[in-house]
Amino acid sequence: MPANSATITTRLVVRRNNVPQLIKFIQEQTRTAVDETAFDIQTDAAQMAPRDTGSLAASIYINNGDESDYTQRVAVAESLNRDVVILERIDPEFVISLSGGPDASYGSVVGVAAAHGIFQELGTRFQPPQPFMIGAAEVARDDFEARMSRVASI
Amino acid sequence: MSADLSRVDQWLMNMMHGDLALSTAVSGRVYGDMAPQGSTMPLVLFSYLGGADKVVTFRTRVTNAIYLIRAVSGGSSYNAIEAIADRIDEVLSALPDQGTIVRDIRISSCIREQPHQRKDMENGVPTVYLGGFYRIKYQPLAVV
Numbered sequence: 279m280p281a282n283s284a285t286i287t288t289r290l291v292v293r294r295n296n297v298p299q300l301i302k303f304i305q306e307q308t309r310t311a312v313d314e315t316a317f318d319i320q321t322d323a324a325q326m327a328p329r330d331t332g333s334l335a336a337s338i339y340i341n342n343g344d345e346s347d348y349t350q351r352v353a354v355a356e357s358l359n360r361d362v363v364i365l366e367r368i369d370p371e372f373v374i375s376l377s378g379g380p381d382a383s384y385g386s387v388v389g390v391a392a393a394h395g396i397f398q399e400l401g402t403r404f405q406p407p408q409p410f411m412i413g414a415a416e417v418a419r420d421d422f423e424a425r426m427s428r429v430a431s432i
Numbered sequence: 433m434s435a436d437l438s439r440v441d442q443w444l445m446n447m448m449h450g451d452l453a454l455s456t457a458v459s460g461r462v463y464g465d466m467a468p469q470g471s472t473m474p475l476v477l478f479s480y481l482g483g484a485d486k487v488v489t490f491r492t493r494v495t496n497a498i499y500l501i502r503a504v505s506g507g508s509s510y511n512a513i514e515a516i517a518d519r520i521d522e523v524l525s526a527l528p529d530q531g532t533i534v535r536d537i538r539i540s541s542c543i544r545e546q547p548h549q550r551k552d553m554e555n556g557v558p559t560v561y562l563g564g565f566y567r568i569k570y571q572p573l574a575v576v
């Protein structure tokens with residue numbers, strides 16, 4: 279060792295490991311942010327949806343994997359329009375995720391049970407679109423980013 | 433100025449209608465929102481689906497707009513409109529780095545965010561759609 283050098287030894291003692299609690303906290307906060315955003319999208323989409331019988335707006339549901347209002351929404355939609363064609367419920371695990379699989383992500387589906395929703399949303403060659411889902415999601419984007427930026431705030 | 437989406441519509445129409453290869457492929461049939469009843473296919477449709485403003489300063493804003501832009505044809509094969517959809521993407525991707533000015537807005541980017549492929553049936557007759565969802569960002573040139 280050169281004469282003008284010194285050795286510094288650092289000793290790190292972990293007395294309390296709060297990392298598991300922190301991970302749990304962030305997961306809960308994330309879940310809340312996703313659930314709140316899904317509710318906002320559902321509410322806005324229902325307001326923006328074109329109305330004839332009202333069944334389309336009534337059929338917009340949320341499914342976060344643990345809870346879903348699909349059954350209630352479908353019942354209301356069918357009560358408003360007996361002829362409405364109902365699609366199967368979409369579960370979050372069937373939504374393509376790029377974030378590393380079901381253990382690494384939490385997702386919530388905002389879906390439209392009425393089968394004619396897609397024609398209203400995107401239009402057809404002779405029918406202009408009357409979008410309600412994409413518009414609602416776009417409006418919610420900034421709020422979602424703001425909520426997610428706070429998930430680690432203690 | 434609040435009717436800025438009509439400027440974006442104008443730009444899309446000019447870009448696609450003005451492209452010789454694309455316009456020739458659909459015989460000039462480029463439409464906003466919907467085609468006239470009885471239109472011959474193939475054709476190109478573009479539609480605004482949603483968007484949001486982002487306030488930059490108290491005088492300026494940037495708008496994010498989502499457009500569905502697609503080629504449409506009768507029949508059940510996508511092959512007939514594959515080249516048209518490809519050309520749409522080439523034409524809209526050619527936006528220069530500094531953007532482009534349409535009347536009183538600057539369109540700064542136009543990027544496809546999601547592909548679109550769909551087949552509908554109407555009275556047993558299939559129609560195919562091929563294209564994408566494009567995010568178009570723009571802002572007014574003057575203060576708002």
